[in-house]
Amino acid sequence: MEGRGVLAPLAGMLRLSLRMTYRKLGAAMTCVGIIDASKMAQSKDGRLINILGTEEQTCEQEWPVCVQLIGSEADYMAEAARRLESSANIIDLNFSGPLRKVIDTDYGAAGLLNKPRQIAKIVEEVVKSVSVPVTAKIRIGIKGSDVDVVRVAKSIEGAGASGITVHARYANEYYTGPAHWEYIKKVRESVGIPVTGNGGVYSASDAKAMLEKTECDFVMIGTEAIINPLIFQQTNELLETGKVTEVSEMMGLLKFFRQYSIFAKRIEHKGLWKFVRRSCRNFMKMRAYMRQIKAGTRKLE
Helix, strand or coil: CCCEEHHHCCCCCCCCCHHHHHHCCCCEEEEEEEEHHHHHHHHHCCEEEEEECCECCCCHHCCEEEEEEEEECCHHHHHHHHHHHHCEEEEEEECCCHHHHHCCCHHHHHHHHHCCHHHHHHHHHHHCCCCCCEEEEEEEEECCCCCCCHHHHHHHHHCCCCEEEEEEEEEEHCCCCCCCHHHHHHHHHHCCEEEEEEEECCCHHHHHHHHHHHHEEEEEEEEEHHCCHHHHHHHHHHHHHHHCCCCCCHHHHHHHHHHHHHHHHHHCCCCHHHHHHHHHHHHHHHHHHHHHHHCCCCCCC
């Protein structure tokens, strides 16, 4: 991969045309998610349906692309992985989700994070079932330091995973508050597979700081990628030159929408008026929503 910034899955919020725009503007990889493994495993047509009930699409031009699965049963996870293998360069297993929709089904952080043996079993079965690399995403705890994150990471590595992402917040913190980067560093020092850090990155300088302080291999960015859609380009520039070209918020958005319109026309066959009226307006609504999440005034449910 070129670059060290990865676009987070964001629970089915990003259409293919949007993800392609982020790839064009500096993201080293995009992620599709979150796909419910049990529904995928039982689907007759093999479509990628996310937990919000909408269909996801990928294409070769998006590669490298990661597809994220969520579930709690190894057989369903393995079967779902087999079915979506042709759509992914990497299959990521979500053991970090704090969303109510996820928790209620005993998935994600609340359902599995304190069960390292079950996590290892799932990883092992999925790894055996596909030929593409398998990675996993975890949180550092549920309600505090109640999980041995290093033990979980080692069990994931021992089960054959090719990489691990650590969201450096507790599940009950959702996506706000300070991120505890020291846990990313602990995991990095404990495993021999690539580690991606996640949480608390709000600028290119934050991304650089995470890479330096934790020695992680990649940085995953979610909320801030919507607020500042040029963050991957800025991070790449900072890492390469030591500085970032200053761009006003308005000019940054215009640059993003100019590129977005190209992919929306190519992939969704949207004319300019429809793009401005629907796509731009929907993105700005999502951006305002992400600002509220960042401020802690709303929760991503």
